[in-house]
Amino acid sequence: MEVILKKTIDTLGREGEVVKVKAGYARNYLIPQNLAAGVNKASLARLQKEQEAIAKRLETERKSAEGLSSRLEGMIVAIARRVGEENRLFGSVNTADIAEKLGELGVRVDRRSIILAEPIKSIGESKIAIKVGYQMTTEVTVQVVPEVDVEEE
16 A cells, blocks of 8 residues: 655655555554555645645754764763672663763753663673664764762772
8 A cells, every 4th residue: 555654754764755555554553643644636736735845844854863963973971880790780771871861961862762772781882873863873982981989989
């Protein structure tokens, strides 16, 4: 079944594109969530009229994604965690921790856009990818360092 995307979906395509999906996916998810519309003469005519507005919206999204990418590129995020014997972490560092630390550094990033295969469970540096826009990612270095207790000093 062919549908016209009303919003950009990472796995399917950009807003305004005509894509082919399974009928059940379109009927049960895309159309009820108002993410897509069925292809017919009326919807194609509406798409033609809205092409210019869609192009402007996509351009502003691209520019904001590039701006975020330039702010994040090369950034080093240091996260302090308690460690036990042999420098093993108590717990782990996950996407929420990274998003919170980036927020403290002045960069708002949704935790769902941080690509982390599994939580970080050791001291050291890790390179992680962050989705900044449609099919655009940038890398950030996360340093997990031991937390220093005031009592120990």
